[in-house]
Each structure stands twice: as structure tokens, then as C-alpha cells.
Amino acid sequence: MPGSEAMIVKWPEATKTVLAGLLAEEKEEANVLADKWNNEAAPAEVQANVAETKDADIIEHFATKMFKQAGMRVFVMSAWRDSRGKLIHDHNDQFGGVESFMKTRNWDEIFMPEWWQYAAEQFNVQDDDVPQVVTSKKQIPRKLLDMEEDHDGLPMLPDTMGLKYSKQQHVIRSFLARHYSWWMSHSQH
Numbered sequence: 001m002p003g004s005e006a007m008i009v010k011w012p013e014a015t016k017t018v019l020a021g022l023l024a025e026e027k028e029e030a031n032v033l034a035d036k037w038n039n040e041a042a043p044a045e046v047q048a049n050v051a052e053t054k055d056a057d058i059i060e061h062f063a064t065k066m067f068k069q070a071g072m073r074v075f076v077m078s079a080w081r082d083s084r085g086k087l088i089h090d091h092n093d094q095f096g097g098v099e100s101f102m103k104t105r106n107w108d109e110i111f112m113p114e115w116w117q118y119a120a121e122q123f124n125v126q127d128d129d130v131p132q133v134v135t136s137k138k139q140i141p142r143k144l145l146d147m148e149e150d151h152d153g154l155p156m157l158p159d160t161m162g163l164k165y166s167k168q169q170h171v172i173r174s175f176l177a178r179h180y181s182w183w184m185s186h187s188q189h
Contacts, residue, residue: 103166147174155175
């Protein structure tokens with residue numbers, strides 16, 4: 001299976017076998033291409049494929065390593081030219097029960113206009129597409145909020161006006177989960 005430990009163990013031998021089967025001109029061509037890619041960059045189509053298939057994992061790995069080894073919080077903004085356009089990555093909400101940068105700062109109005117302009121200039125993009133936001137694939141469960149109860153013991157939905165969107169979502173999820181739990185415990189009697 002690609003990427004498995006068994007495949008990686010066989011990689012050096014497979015590489016030697018392939019290289020041994022190349023003609024001298026093919027080896028030279030491969031070396032020139034490898035030098036070019038190592039000193040410059042891979043072709044745009046290869047870069048786009050890597051960006052689309054591996055970017056979130058690479059950035060999440062980097063953010064995780066920086067936190068675990070250095071205690072650093074990392075906010076990475078990345079952009080590339082492809083069908084999806086500009087992407088933002090923020091994985092800080094998975095470490096130590098803290099909220100992510102995007103959830104605690106007005107990044108959408110303060111940071112993003114400058115980033116969008118920069119990315120559009122770098123990739124010669126003329127549209128005003130809103131970039132896609134990519135966050136961690138890992139969902140850290142949040143503790144349900146305590147809520148006041150009515151005379152029947154059902155949770156009451158508090159006023160969420162003025163709360164940030166993420167906090168409103170957490171209140172609603174807590175409310176629904178507590179209602180479900182109440183109904184499940186009372187339906188069995």
C-alpha cells in the first residue's frame with residue numbers, strides 16, 4: 001500500500017533497481033531534473049498536485065511539531081493557483097484546550113484583506129473569490145455548557161446575541177445535546 005511502512009522499507013531497493021535499468025543518458029536527464037527541482041521548484045502542475053493533496057497534512061504536521069517541541073502557536077496562511085484558490089490553515093485549537101487564532105481575533109477584517117491582495121498579486125488573480133478556510137481534521141470535543149433548567153428539568157437556551165459565531169455554535173450544540181440526553185433518559189421510564 002502506498003505510504004505504508006512495508007512500502008517505505010522497500011523504497012531504497014526499488015529505487016536502485018529502477019536506476020540500474022536506466023541508460024546513461026536517462027540517468028543524466030534524471031539527475032539534471034532532480035538538480036533543477038532541488039534548486040528551483042517542481043513544475044506548476046506538480047506543485048498544484050502537492051498543494052491539493054498534501055498541504056493540510058504538511059502544515060498540520062509542522063504546527064503540531066512546533067507546539068510539542070517549542071510550545072509555539074503557529075498560524076499559516078498559504079495560497080496557490082488552482083481550482084480552489086487561496087487557503088488558510090489554523091490548527092491551534094487542537095492543542096491544550098485553547099481556541100484557535102481565527103476564533104479569537106478579527107482576522108477576517110484586519111489580516112485577510114492584505115493577505116488576499118498579496119496572494120492575488122502573486123498569482124495574478126483578478127477575481128474576488130473568498131478563500132476556503134482549512135482547519136484541523138481532528139475535532140477536539142468541547143465540554144457541554146451548564147445551562148439553567150425550566151421547571152421540568154429541561155435546559156433553557158440562553159441569549160446568544162453579541163456572542164462570537166463559534167461561541168453561539170457551542171451554546172446551540174450544548175443545548176441540543178442536553179435536550180437529547182434529557183429525552184433519552186426520560187423515554188426509558
